Amino acid sequence: MTVTELPKIELHLHHEGAAPPAFIRQLAHEKRVDLSGIFKPDGSYDFRGFAHFLEVYEAACEVLKSPEDFRRLTLAILEESAANGVVYSETFLSPDFCGGGDLHAWRDYLNAIQDAADEAERKLGITLRGVVTCVRHFGPEQAKASARCAAETAGDWITGFGMGGNEGVGRQGDFAWAFDCAREAGLRLTTHAGEFGGPDSVREAVRELGVERIGHGVRAIEDPDLVHELADRGVTLEVCPGSNVVLGLYDDFASHPIAKLRDAGVKVSVSTDDPPFFHTTMRREYEMLHKAFGWQAEDFAAINETALSAAFCDEETRARVKKRLEKT
Numbered sequence: 035m036t037v038t039e040l041p042k043i044e045l046h047l048h049h050e051g052a053a054p055p056a057f058i059r060q061l062a063h064e065k066r067v068d069l070s071g072i073f074k075p076d077g078s079y080d081f082r083g084f085a086h087f088l089e090v091y092e093a094a095c096e097v098l099k100s101p102e103d104f105r106r107l108t109l110a111i112l113e114e115s116a117a118n119g120v121v122y123s124e125t126f127l128s129p130d131f132c133g134g135g136d137l138h139a140w141r142d143y144l145n146a147i148q149d150a151a152d153e154a155e156r157k158l159g160i161t162l163r164g165v166v167t168c169v170r171h172f173g174p175e176q177a178k179a180s181a182r183c184a185a186e187t188a189g190d191w192i193t194g195f196g197m198g199g200n201e202g203v204g205r206q207g208d209f210a211w212a213f214d215c216a217r218e219a220g221l222r223l224t225t226h227a228g229e230f231g232g233p234d235s236v237r238e239a240v241r242e243l244g245v246e247r248i249g250h251g252v253r254a255i256e257d258p259d260l261v262h263e264l265a266d267r268g269v270t271l272e273v274c275p276g277s278n279v280v281l282g283l284y285d286d287f288a289s290h291p292i293a294k295l296r297d298a299g300v301k302v303s304v305s306t307d308d309p310p311f312f313h314t315t316m317r318r319e320y321e322m323l324h325k326a327f328g329w330q331a332e333d334f335a336a337i338n339e340t341a342l343s344a345a346f347c348d349e350e351t352r353a354r355v356k357k358r359l360e361k362t
């Protein structure tokens with residue numbers, strides 16, 4: 035079996051960022067919204083650099099306006115993930131894009147998303163769990179509204195809380211209220227750090243927000259003491275190499291620090307982030323890592339084990355997914 039065929043666990047996937055461009059174009063057509071500016075002539079998303087990527091992302095979200103849109107989106111995402119061998123996935127869901135932070139609306143969106151997830155689990159054997167995510171550049175007040183939505187719907191499906199968005203805006207600690215609120219509701223925590231922010235952003239995330247996972251975190255490699263701290267604390271990094279290469283953090287897979295982090299004892303997992311934006315899939319990530327570092331099936335099996343241990347699902351679900359990993 036080639037490494038690309040292995041069953042996979044994905045922990046870092048932005049729900050809207052996983053929307054196939056054809057799906058967004060179709061919604062734009064149905065709703066008579068002109069989104070032609072965000073697509074290249076070949077139909078893919080068109081952006082230059084991180085700030086512009088965030089703008090295009092939010093423009094695409096303009097046509098995702100109802101629970102039904104999110105039901106269809108969820109099915110489209112899970113079909114694609116399942117086709118790539120993913121057996122368990124966590125996606126970042128933002129109340130900001132699902133009702134604007136209103137709890138009543140959020141519940142409607144969530145019901146539709148969960149309906150689609152149940153259907154995909156029955157038909158495709160893929161399990162989805164949701165991590166409610168606030169958007170850093172929308173500011174701490176909006177983040178509080180997201181955290182309240184998360185806390186009200188925390189349970190065996192919404193299992194985590196996190197933060198994405200522009201790391202250049204504010205400090206991690208500015209969002210402490212939202213993270214405390216989520217923690218008190220029993221949610222597990224992750225945040226984006228060490229992607230565009232340097233090692234200090236990772237330190238802040240771990241120490242000030244008390245997260246157990248970090249989205250990206252790869253720039254920790256610039257500080258050996260921090261690498262030790264992450265290994266000692268057992269923090270799991272949700273690493274998205276293909277995304278980092280497209281956004282210009284590293285020239286290519288071979289120069290990406292994932293292998294060095296792993297060799298230093300840091301727990302690493304592999305994800306796609308916003309796959310259609312970054313022209314990637316889980317299969318491609320595995321293939322590129324295999325080519326760059328010679329990783330074999332046993333290396334990917336270990337990575338999937340790490341990812342499953344760090345997954346925010348309950349133990350019954352973890353045991354069920356473990357069987358799917360072992361089947362092959």
Ligand SMILES: O=c1[nH]cnc2c1ncn2[C@@H]1O[C@H](CO)[C@@H](O)[C@H]1O
Nearest residue numbers: 048051126128167169198199226307
């Ligand atoms: O690669 C990324 N780095 C940082 N933030 C991101 C990335 N992809 C998406 N988002 C951010 O996450 C929010 C909700 O999921 C999106 O609004 C976007 O701002």
